[in-house]
Amino acid sequence: xxTKTTILxxxxxxxxxxxxxxxxxxxxxxxxxxSPGNLHYHFKNREAIIRRxxxxxxxxxxxxxxxxxxxxxxxxxxxxxxxxIQWKYRFFYRELLFLLSRDxxxxxxxxxxTRAQRERIVxxxxxxxxxxxxxxxxxxxxxxxxxxxxxxxxxxxxxxxxCDASDSPVDxxxxxxxxxxxxxxxxxxxxxxxxxxxxxx
Amino acid sequence: xxTKTTILxxxxxxxxxxxxxxxxxxxxxxxxxxSPGNLHYHFKNREAIIRRxxxxxxxxxxxxxxxxxxxxxxxxxxxxxxxxIQWKYRFFYRELLFLLSRDxxxxxxxxxxTRAQRERIVxxxxxxxxxxxxxxxxxxxxxxxxxxxxxxxxxxxxxxxxCDASDSPVDxxxxxxxxxxxxxxxxxxxxxxxxxxxxxx
Numbered sequence: 001x002x003t004k005t006t007i008l009x010x011x012x013x014x015x016x017x018x019x020x021x022x023x024x025x026x027x028x029x030x031x032x033x034x035s036p037g038n039l040h041y042h043f044k045n046r047e048a049i050i051r052r053x054x055x056x057x058x059x060x061x062x063x064x065x066x067x068x069x070x071x072x073x074x075x076x077x078x079x080x081x082x083x084x085i086q087w088k089y090r091f092f093y094r095e096l097l098f099l100l101s102r103d104x105x106x107x108x109x110x111x112x113x114t115r116a117q118r119e120r121i122v123x124x125x126x127x128x129x130x131x132x133x134x135x136x137x138x139x140x141x142x143x144x145x146x147x148x149x150x151x152x153x154x155x156x157x158x159x160x161x162x163c164d165a166s167d168s169p170v171d172x173x174x175x176x177x178x179x180x181x182x183x184x185x186x187x188x189x190x191x192x193x194x195x196x197x198x199x200x201x
Numbered sequence: 202x203x204t205k206t207t208i209l210x211x212x213x214x215x216x217x218x219x220x221x222x223x224x225x226x227x228x229x230x231x232x233x234x235x236s237p238g239n240l241h242y243h244f245k246n247r248e249a250i251i252r253r254x255x256x257x258x259x260x261x262x263x264x265x266x267x268x269x270x271x272x273x274x275x276x277x278x279x280x281x282x283x284x285x286i287q288w289k290y291r292f293f294y295r296e297l298l299f300l301l302s303r304d305x306x307x308x309x310x311x312x313x314x315t316r317a318q319r320e321r322i323v324x325x326x327x328x329x330x331x332x333x334x335x336x337x338x339x340x341x342x343x344x345x346x347x348x349x350x351x352x353x354x355x356x357x358x359x360x361x362x363x364c365d366a367s368d369s370p371v372d373x374x375x376x377x378x379x380x381x382x383x384x385x386x387x388x389x390x391x392x393x394x395x396x397x398x399x400x401x402x
Contacts, residue, residue: 019302094298097359101220114363144382155356158298162315181345185386
């Protein structure tokens with residue numbers, strides 16, 4: 001593994017286990033078995049490490065299938081993967097607003113990404129309605145569902161850590177279930193059957 | 202105003218405007234027009250100030266009506282007040298996980314409060330079902346609704362700040378609407394009418 005990757009992996013581990021402010025660049029260098037000078041040759045400061053980790057996570061998201069999910073079980077499956085990736089970088093969501101308040105560059109990128117993700121969710125939901133998978137029988141259901149999916153995506157792991165002291169990937173399954181339950185009242189009877197069949201299968 | 206109150210009000214303003222780590226006790230003392238020594242006479246450190254602000258917020262919550270809401274519009278009304286109080290102390294929710302990771306004492310109190318709040322929400326929902334206001338036609342709806350209400354309560358203001366750069370109390374109305382929309386599929390026809398009538402009135 002090259003030094004840059006070692007630094008990133010070490011920082012990710014320390015950030016996830018504690019918090020970003022407790023893990024100084026000196027701590028990260030020591031845990032990575034390199035000198036502080038060597039770390040600073042690769043990364044100007046901790047913010048640069050955090051930004052690079054965010055970019056890594058972003059790249060993992062873009063590796064997800066580009067095509068829109070065409071069924072309820074597809075949509076749930078995509079969110080399973082999203083929550084898994086977010087779990088890997090859980091320090092980021094745990095400290096989200098704090099990290100963004102300290103780094104205007106990261107904040108701009110993240111807000112752009114969030115807006116793009118919201119537009120994508122709305123487009124997917126419209127497609128699912130068009131396919132007869134969903135039925136938005138109340139006003140503003142589309143806006144409501146987009147907000148709730150984004151809220152769960154971004155804050156589920158933080159919420160789980162508040163409810164109990166556990167910090168385990170089991171919580172991912174529960175987050176995926178909550179997304180499914182949010183969609184359920186708006187699924188058509190055939191989509192509900194399809195989802196139940198997939199889960200049995 | 203006594204010095205202690207002045208310190209707390211000044212700290213709250215600075216924390217809300219920026220972040221808790223940027224506002225050192227020296228900054229708070231300067232903004233409050235007192236010496237750092239005077240501040241430290243009242244509060245050992247920044248954590249003590251944050252903990253006292255949390256206790257103040259907690260006291261405001263306990264001033265809410267103690268009786269369980271008996272109708273859909275009552276339940277929505279209570280959440281309007283909850284989100285308003287949280288808005289006043291928004292720095293706390295914005296940095297929630299980070300602050301808890303730095304202060305084990307605060308973490309213990311907050312986790313106890315969250316568990317108690319969850320139990321209260323479940324009890325209220327059961328009461329509403331008993332009153333014919335709600336109808337939990339799927340399995341686990343009670344658990345789902347309790348999680349979603351708590352998720353919105355704790356993370357709505359953070360979520361709003363991610364979606365756009367605005368930081369305005371208008372977002373509270375939207376959070377209340379999202380709670381209402383979460384409940385809607387499980388309200389009985391008569392409860393839906395009652396809610397619509399209250400909103401028209």
